[in-house]
Amino acid sequence: MQDEDIFGFAAKASEGIDLSDKVGQFVSLTLVLQDKTVFAFVPEIASTVGMQGFDLFFFSCSEDCAQSLKEALDLERDIYDE
DSSP states (O other): OOOOOOEEEEEOOOTTOOOGGGTTSEEEEEETTTTEEEEEEOOOTTSHHHHTTOOEEEEESSHHHHHHHHHHHHHHHHHHTO
16 A cells, blocks of 8 residues: 545534444445535544544545535535524
8 A cells, every 4th residue: 555645624513413422433424415425433532633622534535525525514514504
């Protein structure tokens, strides 16, 4: 395997979502508007991401892909949190 860059970003789950039984695992999330399923990692609370208050970490193959995923997640959140 070659050394390759990995891109990603952390996110907070919507209020009321309990991921405590999923720590250290990947979870699937359905993006209804995009008709796609994406996966996110639920970090340990003691991890750097967890200590910063984030509940999920998304991985992607490029900066562009990470940005597109973030925008899709933001759109879904904005629509369903209204």
